[in-house]
Amino acid sequence: MRILDPHIHMTSRTTDDYEAMYAAGVRAVVEPAFWLGQPRTSAGSFTDYFDSLVGWERFRAAQFGIRHHAAIALNPKEANDPRCREVLTEIPRYLLKDGVVAVGEVGFDSMTPAEDDVFAAQLELARDADLPVLVHTPHRDKLAGTRRTLDVVRESGLPPERVLVDHLNETTVALVHDAGMWAGFSVYPDTKMDERRTVALLREYGTARMIVNSAADWGRSDPLKTARTGHEMLAAGFTDDDVDQVLWRNPVEFYGQSGNLVLDPVPGFVAGEPPAPGVEFEGSSVLRGVRA
Numbered sequence: 001m002r003i004l005d006p007h008i009h010m011t012s013r014t015t016d017d018y019e020a021m022y023a024a025g026v027r028a029v030v031e032p033a034f035w036l037g038q039p040r041t042s043a044g045s046f047t048d049y050f051d052s053l054v055g056w057e058r059f060r061a062a063q064f065g066i067r068h069h070a071a072i073a074l075n076p077k078e079a080n081d082p083r084c085r086e087v088l089t090e091i092p093r094y095l096l097k098d099g100v101v102a103v104g105e106v107g108f109d110s111m112t113p114a115e116d117d118v119f120a121a122q123l124e125l126a127r128d129a130d131l132p133v134l135v136h137t138p139h140r141d142k143l144a145g146t147r148r149t150l151d152v153v154r155e156s157g158l159p160p161e162r163v164l165v166d167h168l169n170e171t172t173v174a175l176v177h178d179a180g181m182w183a184g185f186s187v188y189p190d191t192k193m194d195e196r197r198t199v200a201l202l203r204e205y206g207t208a209r210m211i212v213n214s215a216a217d218w219g220r221s222d223p224l225k226t227a228r229t230g231h232e233m234l235a236a237g238f239t240d241d242d243v244d245q246v247l248w249r250n251p252v253e254f255y256g257q258s259g260n261l262v263l264d265p266v267p268g269f270v271a272g273e274p275p276a277p278g279v280e281f282e283g284s285s286v287l288r289g290v291r292a
């Protein structure tokens, strides 16, 4: 099973997770920018974080044989803080960096007017940078939030195939599917979707434009939920090719629209062995030699 986890916050995870993910078939990830749990108080807090997403985390993942990519954005929750909104002027330069494959996560949290403005502004940044967009849907009032999300996307004029709408469930999948956008499912241990419900939706809607992620972060979550969903698909009668489509080819097609995916194996990497000294890393010369 080969897996690209299209939404996972590796900054919050351990090296044990990277090892377990590799063993389960994960060969690439996309890490969208999100909030830290603790509110940020300045734009500088974001730029340090973005730098670590495109630099340090990319290097760390490569040591475990996993290709790391990032999506960059001001997250919906912090769009409400004027101190955070200042980062919007910094985002365009990050969208040009190696390994940045999308704008994200953007969208609504509490559906405030400030979130509306920041969402629309970032869709415009995506258009200017010619990148796809990862859109978060609110956990409260999900149906109304998803409807409003689709309205904002339509107003932006972005082509539907450039947009992945995430955290969907039984009540919201049809809206996104019918709109021609990519449908994302975050499979969590005890909230959002589980493997079984996700597989039921794959049976109902088919495997085209359907994407499964672990959305693992610093909360109770599981970075192996992509693999577990793949095994649940097989147990339910889907083929290996179906699993490959959902866990690999679909996210590759979506993020591949950026032209920035790197998917060849990490040179010099051998599972279970310490990284070779020359393990490839294109991100930052500062990081070379950090690990003796």
Ligand SMILES: [Zn+2]
Pocket (backbone or CB within 6 Å): 007, 009, 032, 034, 105, 215
């Ligand atoms: Zn997330």
